[in-house]
Amino acid sequence: xxxxxxxxxxAGRSPSSRADGAAGAxxxxxGQGGVVMAERxxxxxxxxxxDADDAGxxxxxxxxxxxxxxLAANTASGAESTTALWLGPNEWLVATAPGAETAAAVSLKxxxxxxxxxxxxxxxxxTVIRLxxxxxxxxxxxxxxxxLHPRVFGPGRVxxxxxxxxxxxxxxxxxxxxxxxxxxxxxxxxxxxxxxxxAAEFGVAAGR
Amino acid sequence: xLLIDCPWCGPRxxxxxxxxxxxxxxRPKDPALLSDAQWADYLFMRGNPKGRHRERxxxxxxxxxxxxxxxxxxxxxxTAVYRMGEAPxxxxxxAATGDATSAEPxxxxxxxxxxxxxxx
Numbered sequence: 001x002x003x004x005x006x007x008x009x010x011a012g013r014s015p016s017s018r019a020d021g022a023a024g025a026x027x028x029x030x031g032q033g034g035v036v037m038a039e040r041x042x043x044x045x046x047x048x049x050x051d052a053d054d055a056g057x058x059x060x061x062x063x064x065x066x067x068x069x070x071l072a073a074n075t076a077s078g079a080e081s082t083t084a085l086w087l088g089p090n091e092w093l094v095a096t097a098p099g100a101e102t103a104a105a106v107s108l109k110x111x112x113x114x115x116x117x118x119x120x121x122x123x124x125x126x127t128v129i130r131l132x133x134x135x136x137x138x139x140x141x142x143x144x145x146x147x148l149h150p151r152v153f154g155p156g157r158v159x160x161x162x163x164x165x166x167x168x169x170x171x172x173x174x175x176x177x178x179x180x181x182x183x184x185x186x187x188x189x190x191x192x193x194x195x196x197x198x199a200a201e202f203g204v205a206a207g208r
Numbered sequence: 209x210l211l212i213d214c215p216w217c218g219p220r221x222x223x224x225x226x227x228x229x230x231x232x233x234x235r236p237k238d239p240a241l242l243s244d245a246q247w248a249d250y251l252f253m254r255g256n257p258k259g260r261h262r263e264r265x266x267x268x269x270x271x272x273x274x275x276x277x278x279x280x281x282x283x284x285x286x287t288a289v290y291r292m293g294e295a296p297x298x299x300x301x302x303a304a305t306g307d308a309t310s311a312e313p314x315x316x317x318x319x320x321x322x323x324x325x326x327x328x
Contacts, residue, residue: 073216073271088271089216145221159217160270161224167269 008041009127009188014206015196035135035199037192038207040128040180044101046094047087048108050117057115064111065094065104074158076171085158085171085182093169093182095128126169127188131195132178135202140179142198146170150177164194213289214267215275228264230254231276232296258282262296 015037050057052071061069070077070086078084082104085093096104101123108119131139137148143164147153155177159170168191169182183191196204210222236242236250255261261281266274278288278296288297 088273145224162269
């Protein structure tokens with residue numbers, strides 16, 4: 001469970017403060033394209049499992065979350081405040097605003113009581129790196145085997161794959177493009193540094 | 209490098225997957241009735257055909273689901289992908305390659321069909 005006073009895995013990191021101490025001053029060109037990186041710290045995360053073929057299960061989840069679960073493979077639904085990501089035919093990740101995961105878990109558990117379903121708080125398992133900017137796609141393409149061309153991969157798409165050999169859940173949030181990378185906490189520092197290095201040629205800036 | 213068509217996620221790079229060995233090896237219904245040789249045959253002996261081979265894969269870095277693939281062990285061509293519990297596609301029957309040394313894939317779940325000591 002995310003405690004507001006807890007340090008997130010990437011607390012204190014910015015594109016200009018590299019873990020290896022290398023000179024990481026922001027290259028020129030920021031603001032004219034390039035890449036923007038930020039950690040969405042302490043986002044709440046719940047793993048929801050249940051039978052997608054059971055209309056009662058889907059209705060109960062809709063009642064608790066306020067939107068339908070994504071049933072198509074590798075898609076997302078919901079809004080920025082609460083998002084559901086498809087992880088498997090009977091498995092979803094529900095991402096909530098920091099601190100909202102407990103209330104979301106309770107409302108899901110109440111709605112699903114008596115059903116063959118489970119809700120597990122996994123908020124601290126991963127953190128979220130938000131990568132945006134005109135060249136965000138080019139940076140990901142350096143280390144991800146997924147075809148990220150807009151023809152194939154667009155807003156609302158999700159993929160579980162590898163980026164620089166680290167397992168991530170990749171979610172394209174909007175067309176700008178903006179990507180959320182859900183990465184296991186122990187890999188977060190490594191992936192952050194890899195992304196900064198990969199993005200340097202395009203110019204990389206700290207996001208909000 | 210293989211491009212494997214996950215039944216849920218679509219075509220993905222081979223290094224997202226984990227190999228799970230030959231498919232359709234049914235566990236004997238009553239292991240207590242088997243001799244040690246028959247049990248060892250079930251546990252360890254596999255067809256190893258030269259040609260089409262039905263095998264299990266798991267999308268480890270993706271949706272983490274197991275599924276079946278039919279792959280040619282010579283050309284690596286993948287001729288079918290189907291989910292766990294589904295029957296293999298009839299059109300994709302493993303074929304003898306015409307090579308006298310290549311054994312037909314064993315009909316699994318029938319332990320003890322090989323003579324002790326192994327014919328291969």
